[in-house]
Amino acid sequence: xxxxxxxxxxxxxxxxxxxxxxxxxxxxxxxxxxxxxxxxxxxxxxxxxxxxxxxxxxxxxxxxxxxxxxxxxxxxxxxxxxxxxxxxxxxxxxxxxxxxxxxxxxxxxxxxxxxxxxxxxxxxxxxxxxxxxxxxxxxxxxxxxxxxxxxxxxxxxxxxxxxxxxxxxxxxxxxxxxxxxxxxxxxxxxxxxxxxxxxxxxxxxxxxxxxxxxxxxxxxxxxxxxxxxxxxxxxxxxxxxxxxxxxxxxxxxxxxxxxxxxxxxxxxxxxxxxxxxxxxxxxxxxxxxxxxxxxxxxxxxxxxxxxxxxxxxxxxxxxxxxxxxxxxxxxxxxxxxxxxxxxxxxxxxxxxxxxxxxxxxxx
Numbered sequence: 001x002x003x004x005x006x007x008x009x010x011x012x013x014x015x016x017x018x019x020x021x022x023x024x025x026x027x028x029x030x031x032x033x034x035x036x037x038x039x040x041x042x043x044x045x046x047x048x049x050x051x052x053x054x055x056x057x058x059x060x061x062x063x064x065x066x067x068x069x070x071x072x073x074x075x076x077x078x079x080x081x082x083x084x085x086x087x088x089x090x091x092x093x094x095x096x097x098x099x100x101x102x103x104x105x106x107x108x109x110x111x112x113x114x115x116x117x118x119x120x121x122x123x124x125x126x127x128x129x130x131x132x133x134x135x136x137x138x139x140x141x142x143x144x145x146x147x148x149x150x151x152x153x154x155x156x157x158x159x160x161x162x163x164x165x166x167x168x169x170x171x172x173x174x175x176x177x178x179x180x181x182x183x184x185x186x187x188x189x190x191x192x193x194x195x196x197x198x199x200x201x202x203x204x205x206x207x208x209x210x211x212x213x214x215x216x217x218x219x220x221x222x223x224x225x226x227x228x229x230x231x232x233x234x235x236x237x238x239x240x241x242x243x244x245x246x247x248x249x250x251x252x253x254x255x256x257x258x259x260x261x262x263x264x265x266x267x268x269x270x271x272x273x274x275x276x277x278x279x280x281x282x283x284x285x286x287x288x289x290x291x292x293x294x295x296x297x298x299x300x301x302x303x304x305x306x307x308x309x310x311x312x313x314x315x316x317x318x319x320x321x322x323x324x325x326x327x328x329x330x331x332x333x334x335x336x337x338x339x340x341x342x343x344x345x346x347x348x349x350x351x352x353x354x355x356x357x358x359x360x361x362x363x
Contacts, residue, residue, distance in 0.1 A: 047279065089134070
């Protein structure tokens with residue numbers, strides 16, 4: 001493929017159209033094509049920014065986990081508010097900005113054209129507003145990641161895939177990983193982060209009759225025909241099957257409030273409380289009403305009860321977060337160790353082997 005022939009086109013206004021349900025705005029294209037069921041309004045954008053700051057706490061301000069000391073080209077799948085891509089572009093301003101990039105959908109006019117398209121590319125199905133003063137070496141494009149990737153092979157140093165379980169179709173994950181593998185250069189890395197939205201408690205107090213578990217099972221049921229809400233549990237297997245080597249996985253517990261006796265975990269839980277409260281509503285609104293036929297009153301009652309239980313320190317409730325990295329075989333192997341954040345449970349594993357941890361997230 002001749003790089004000089006690659007180009008993007010202005011974003012079609014179809015991708016900006018929204019529908020309103022129970023006071024929340026959803027992207028019409030996404031819900032009508034069963035791509036994404038969460039809101040895209042200002043409240044959700046604010047939550048995504050807040051969630052990014054929360055992840056910065058969890059990951060100790062590390063944006064890139066594998067050893068990629070001088071990345072030149074980075075792709076983010078599911079850029080959302082754009083915070084991660086912008087911070088990475090600011091952190092690596094020396095990246096060469098010289099590649100024209102192609103997307104099979106539509107793209108933001110970035111103000112940077114021709115051979116000077118940016119080296120950090122954020123993809124999402126919705127054209128979220130981004131700050132006007134973004135770095136020159138970042139570009140946000142609109143595309144459906146359920147379609148085959150049209151980026152050139154052997155191109156990116158790093159692909160970051162974060163919280164895509166609600167966007168990738170249930171039968172797309174194997175090919176999605178294959179696409180990521182193909183567009184990475186030999187020796188390039190993939191890092192993936194997924195939340196398993198099934199509330200857990202290790203002290204046995206959270207039962208199937210509690211609102212947090214009713215919310216969790218309702219969410220899993222409402223989207224399972226379209227998405228794979230349990231994909232977080234098999235990221236390591238998917239990455240290994242795609243051909244990645246040096247696969248490394250971590251399970252991190254994300255407290256829903258400040259119940260932990262560990263100071264760091266307690267601070268994370270306190271910071272996560274507001275995010276969890278909003279998430280319980282925004283993720284539920286469309287699939288619960290349209291998929292399960294629940295009324296807005298019933299949804300709001302369940303959300304309110306789930307929030308109260310999330311705040312109750314007796315339950316010690318958390319969401320499991322899975323982090324997985326893997327390298328495409330080839331040149332430029334680094335001897336520097338990866339920097340995946342420390343696990344809050346003994347569930348890390350390497351080399352594609354299943355962990356012998358005694359602790360697993362409940363299905």
